[in-house]
Amino acid sequence: QRDKSRSTKDEARNPDFILLLFHDQTEQKNIERMRADFVANASHELRTPLASLIGFIETLQGPAKNDVVAHERFLGIMLDQAERMSRLISDLLSLSRIEMKAHVHPETKVDLVKIVKHVADALGPLAMEMGVRIETDIENESERQMVAGDRDELVQVLENLVENAIKYGRDGEKILLSSAPIKDAISGAPFYAIKIRDYGPGIPAEHLPRLTERFYRVDVATSREQKGTGLGLAIVKHILTRHKGRLMVESVAGEGTTFQVRLPLPSHE
Numbered sequence: 235q236r237d238k239s240r241s242t243k244d245e246a247r248n249p250d251f252i253l254l255l256f257h258d259q260t261e262q263k264n265i266e267r268m269r270a271d272f273v274a275n276a277s278h279e280l281r282t283p284l285a286s287l288i289g290f291i292e293t294l295q296g297p298a299k300n301d302v303v304a305h306e307r308f309l310g311i312m313l314d315q316a317e318r319m320s321r322l323i324s325d326l327l328s329l330s331r332i333e334m335k336a337h338v339h340p341e342t343k344v345d346l347v348k349i350v351k352h353v354a355d356a357l358g359p360l361a362m363e364m365g366v367r368i369e370t371d372i373e374n375e376s377e378r379q380m381v382a383g384d385r386d387e388l389v390q391v392l393e394n395l396v397e398n399a400i401k402y403g404r405d406g407e408k409i410l411l412s413s414a415p416i417k418d419a420i421s422g423a424p425f426y427a428i429k430i431r432d433y434g435p436g437i438p439a440e441h442l443p444r445l446t447e448r449f450y451r452v453d454v455a456t457s458r459e460q461k462g463t464g465l466g467l468a469i470v471k472h473i474l475t476r477h478k479g480r481l482m483v484e485s486v487a488g489e490g491t492t493f494q495v496r497l498p499l500p501s502h503e
């Protein structure tokens with residue numbers, strides 16, 4: 235309300251209008267909602283094995299107190315549940331560690347050829363145990379494929395993808411791990427493409443866009459059985475973002491899945 239008795243000096247100091255600033259809070263709200271969803275999902279994922287542990291401990295203290303056979307069986311299940319919690323916590327810690335880091339230092343260069351060979355060797359025994367073999371196909375193997383990056387993180391990217399190929403693609407008998415320099419079809423920009431190809435059952439198309447969401451699993455029962463946490467591809471995505479890289483996937487039902495990791499050449503980031 236305008237006060238007629240106010241002097242011009244007062245008006246200058248206390249004007250009759252207020253400046254209203256509008257901020258679009260949609261993005262901020264989305265981030266907050268995603269964070270709340272994440273905490274709820276993480277708590278739920280941890281609570282499930284914990285509830286099962288409590289249930290078995292109570293049974294062992296009460297009805298199965300003197301049942302030696304039940305003791306043996308229940309302790310085995312309890313160990314599985316505790317290991318599952320431990321895997322979840324270590325994946326959650328990896329994810330939060332990676333999220334807190336900025337972009338990788340452009341001066342630190344690593345050779346993808348060495349990383350691909352290292353991962354193929356490291357996971358060879360696990361693949362054999364699961365009845366598959368890892369084959370590598372590195373273009374110009376004697377030449378180096380240098381990118382700016384963190385060696386341990388890039389090893390983790392390939393390990394997560396090859397472990398998934400072993401776990402979920404094991405109906406086929408081999409996994410092909412290849413690496414080659416290629417040019418982007420549209421921009422012509424050069425980059426290295428590492429492909430992880432399995433010959434397993436494939437992933438139905440409707441799931442492909444959501445694979446890198448935290449805790450997203452195509453088949454929860456299979457993932458649990460294969461000791462999955464639903465965080466592996468979320469970790470891959472975060473590491474690649476830090477490296478200005480990309481993750482692509484192609485899958486054909488019954489024929490298998492190819493994940494492709496693209497990393498820019500150091501001069502074309």
Ligand code: ADP
Pocket residue numbers: 394398399402403432434436437445446450451452453457458461462463464465466467468491
């Ligand atoms: P998890 O820890 O469950 O393996 P990931 O984030 O690594 O989680 O993968 C998400 C889901 O994507 C898996 O649960 C699985 O259903 C599916 N998936 C990933 N890789 C493959 C693959 N090579 N073949 C078939 N399904 C796959």
